[in-house]
Amino acid sequence: MRFVLRMIAVSLSAMAGVQAAECPRVVSQSPYLTIAIDWLGQAECIVGVSRDDSFKPALPRTGTPTAPDAKAIAALKPELVIGSASADAAVFAAAVPAGAQAVQLGGFTSMLELEGMLEDLARLVQSPEGGKVSGFRRGWFTRAKNTGARGERALLLTTCGGTPTVYGRRHVLGDLFHAAGFNVLEAEVGTRAEADVAGLIARSRPDIVFTIDRPGQSACTPVPAVKDVRIIPLDGEHFLYPGPRMLDGIEDLTRIMRTLKMP
Incomplete structure (x- = not known):
């Protein structure tokens, strides 16, 4: 029995290691992205957020959505920096350290664009709950009609x-x-x-x-x-x-x- 319990513990530890490896270090440069990442079950991936973000008060601040702090972002050694498409593309790209993926996402012009943003975000943060996006698509439209x-x-x-x-x-x-x-x-x-x-x-x-x-x-x-x-x-x-x-x-x-x- 002890051997079986030990093997279960080792298996769970290995699974946790795989899950941790699959969780990229993310800087979320806009509050709406932080909320969505949390909803997608990957809040633990976030290592830094913008000064406008009130949802993760304990995390380091990395400038504002439109004026990212390159030094603060680099100090966090992110693998992925996600910002709003409304930020200046050149300013945003210049604030992302070499080796990190820089992605800007929309979501403000239409519900269709919002759905696309959630799909892209689920893929980028390797969400285990990406199926939520399909439920959101069906759910908002049905509820809106009623x-x-x-x-x-x-x-x-x-x-x-x-x-x-x-x-x-x-x-x-x-x-x-x-x-x-x-x-x-x-x-x-x-x-x-x-x-x-x-x-x-x-x-x-x-x-x-x-x-x-x-x-x-x-x-x-x-x-x-x-x-x-x-x-x-x-x-x-x-x-x-x-x-x-x-x-x-x-x-x-x-x-x-x-x-x-x-x-």
Whole structure:
């Protein structure tokens, strides 16, 4: 019996060694990528994150998503450095040490691009849970079609952290809300700064203004009350990081729309 238990222990140790060898040392240079890597079951692969990342507070910081710190990244001896496609490609490449793989991923322009990002990320971090991506693809679309939206004219805004931002159909948020059955205003827009929120509402005449901000943010612009326009806050933690948390956002939206009675 002792021999059998010892052989099991040796086998488990060997398996752990294989799994450790298959886990690349990853620097995640954007918070939405960190969340997705964690969701894919490879959080232990991450050795460093950007200063904007609040999800791995104990890990070393490696600059910001758009201004990576080459010295800090090199000190971590990464095998893989993953950043957002929105960062300048030359700046990003220059910050990645020789011998490490540099990859920039998207996810902000559409739900289709987001699905592709998750697939690429699963492959890059050698995720044992890559099948989750297929479930995400089926899950978000099915849930979105059942939010209870009925073609309401929707304006999507972040109002905190500086100048308000509008999200249109050419952004992943606009694409998601469109799939959920809303008539998303600003159809030709990805994102756009908008200082005159009152003027925007007067021009676009939405049925609903969704304000999508993270809790605890400051410098928030108040949205003026307008007759027959509903102002509905949504948790930015569930919408502003392209990836699996959007499933929670769809559930939030569904709860709201099922109880909302439009005039």
